[in-house]
Amino acid sequence: MTDTVGITALIPPELVYACRHRPLDVNNVVPTSQINPRSKLCAWTAVWRDEIMEGWLDIDSLIVVAGGDCHNALVDGQKVALSGVPTHYFFYPFDRDPDYMTSQLKGLARFLGGIKDKEMFHTISRLKEKGLALDQLRVDDRARASDVFSALISFGDMQGDPAAFEEVLDTIPRTDVEYSSRVALIGVPPIYPDFHEVAEGFGLHVVYDELPYEFVRLGGNDLQGLAGSYRNYSFSGPIVDRIELIRQELDRRRVDGVIHYTQFACHHTLEDEIFRAHLDYPILTVQGDLPRPSSEQLKLRLEAFSEMLEVMP
Amino acid sequence: MNTGLDVGSTTAKIVRLESGIITASKVVPSHRWKELLEDGNKRDTVETVETIGTLETPETTGTVETIGAAETVETIVSTGYFRKTVPHTAAITEITAASLGVRYYIPDAQVIVDVGGQDTKVIDLRNNTFLINDKCSAGTGAFLELAAHYFDIPVESLGKLHTRASRCARINNTCGVFAISEMISQLVGGYTMEEVICGIHQAFARRIAQMIPPVETVVLIGGTVLNTGIVESFESIHGSTVVVPPSPQTVNALGAALYGKKLRPEK
Numbered sequence: 001m002t003d004t005v006g007i008t009a010l011i012p013p014e015l016v017y018a019c020r021h022r023p024l025d026v027n028n029v030v031p032t033s034q035i036n037p038r039s040k041l042c043a044w045t046a047v048w049r050d051e052i053m054e055g056w057l058d059i060d061s062l063i064v065v066a067g068g069d070c071h072n073a074l075v076d077g078q079k080v081a082l083s084g085v086p087t088h089y090f091f092y093p094f095d096r097d098p099d100y101m102t103s104q105l106k107g108l109a110r111f112l113g114g115i116k117d118k119e120m121f122h123t124i125s126r127l128k129e130k131g132l133a134l135d136q137l138r139v140d141d142r143a144r145a146s147d148v149f150s151a152l153i154s155f156g157d158m159q160g161d162p163a164a165f166e167e168v169l170d171t172i173p174r175t176d177v178e179y180s181s182r183v184a185l186i187g188v189p190p191i192y193p194d195f196h197e198v199a200e201g202f203g204l205h206v207v208y209d210e211l212p213y214e215f216v217r218l219g220g221n222d223l224q225g226l227a228g229s230y231r232n233y234s235f236s237g238p239i240v241d242r243i244e245l246i247r248q249e250l251d252r253r254r255v256d257g258v259i260h261y262t263q264f265a266c267h268h269t270l271e272d273e274i275f276r277a278h279l280d281y282p283i284l285t286v287q288g289d290l291p292r293p294s295s296e297q298l299k300l301r302l303e304a305f306s307e308m309l310e311v312m313p
Numbered sequence: 314m315n316t317g318l319d320v321g322s323t324t325a326k327i328v329r330l331e332s333g334i335i336t337a338s339k340v341v342p343s344h345r346w347k348e349l350l351e352d353g354n355k356r357d358t359v360e361t362v363e364t365i366g367t368l369e370t371p372e373t374t375g376t377v378e379t380i381g382a383a384e385t386v387e388t389i390v391s392t393g394y395f396r397k398t399v400p401h402t403a404a405i406t407e408i409t410a411a412s413l414g415v416r417y418y419i420p421d422a423q424v425i426v427d428v429g430g431q432d433t434k435v436i437d438l439r440n441n442t443f444l445i446n447d448k449c450s451a452g453t454g455a456f457l458e459l460a461a462h463y464f465d466i467p468v469e470s471l472g473k474l475h476t477r478a479s480r481c482a483r484i485n486n487t488c489g490v491f492a493i494s495e496m497i498s499q500l501v502g503g504y505t506m507e508e509v510i511c512g513i514h515q516a517f518a519r520r521i522a523q524m525i526p527p528v529e530t531v532v533l534i535g536g537t538v539l540n541t542g543i544v545e546s547f548e549s550i551h552g553s554t555v556v557v558p559p560s561p562q563t564v565n566a567l568g569a570a571l572y573g574k575k576l577r578p579e580k
Contacts, residue, residue, distance in 0.1 A: 282441040308441045
């Protein structure tokens, strides 16, 4: 493994490893970043952009997920490209077309120098099975949501070292969880680094993290398998598909309420009224902007939501 | 006895319930909240209610002591911004307090709008959801304070002055700060102070109306709705039937007291 490849959203980490590169999900540095972005809409993209351009984040190349993610990332990714970082643009098919998906994966493999280690597909598949088992543990109240979230969100890049990451997964404590209500967290992940701990403090057990679940739900043992799976990445296609998946998971995980996290200046914020119209659960919408510890305003909302789920008929 | 103590950003309120009847209520500025627990309002013994854990007694107050089986049992349930720093048996958010307090008067209430000094909350009781506007002064008591300060008049007089307006100046800006410059422009343009105040009330009502889901009846609470100009403007702009419960300023304190009743039903 040689070069570190930054990725701006979900792409198959299996493929990056199979091409003998090390993926680094640039979003994972954002919640604890000290950067105050110079110009921004969404802080998620603006912070990783400045982290890279200021030289605080050491990557050799960047893969920008443009189609199926957001245009803020596309513009900020181009700024990085103009600064001299070799950059590749990856597009998910909105219509889930398997041929288009395959062509995108082939293009990505070419950018990375071609597939050299097919065994990595199987290594990552095995890790993802562990991830799914861990996810189920918190559904069964036998693991803290904050621990599981930290693990699942790391499946975007396996923390740069699948073997070491497997050891991390094995050390996550199994513990009986006490709570007052079960909630789902939908939308992009909160930019607050302590969100899950704060929610736990108010008796809210997050049993579903929508986006990180995609990181373990999707996979494959060869290029064709990856294309067949990743074309169903819920965030990249029609929202009706996403609603259907969310409904299934809310039911399966027996949630009492839904928290919709929205990011300031993110187009996903516009989806809030769609979810409110199509999900028959109490919904709390919260919004974050810059990466900071959870604000008092957020805490008030979480506390009130917890009370409402517990006290109100 | 169940006591509800609501210490908000601007005012502190207390409500006492005995046998389900409101026996006392009082409102003072927030910084004088200790007075609410004195002068006949004070009970110096408070029993810990097991279901909610240990009573917190902040060093700053020193007026509450915890005992075992007390001869006089009182629960104090606090709410509002200062809910966790004033003496309390349990602390609940204003959202829960408002929901319980409004249902005391209006059991079939659907949507509550609580206009506070620093934020506005819209609570939809039909599906247990709520919205809070706490990032922008427009649509909060702070907006009206700003307008009253500009005219150098007490904020309590805004409602009365509104009734003297024969027309309303149009204030378009939804930002509280920029609305002041728009007020000045309207004064320059020939509108009277009363007409500008009417315009301010309408801008305020428009801001709040944007937060409210479709509904036939809205319950308005909070000290700000003592201003009849706000209520009148809201009715005309939102188009719903508006209900203001008795003592809209103490509804959250009442809800807190009712929560105490849930914790420890009176015998």
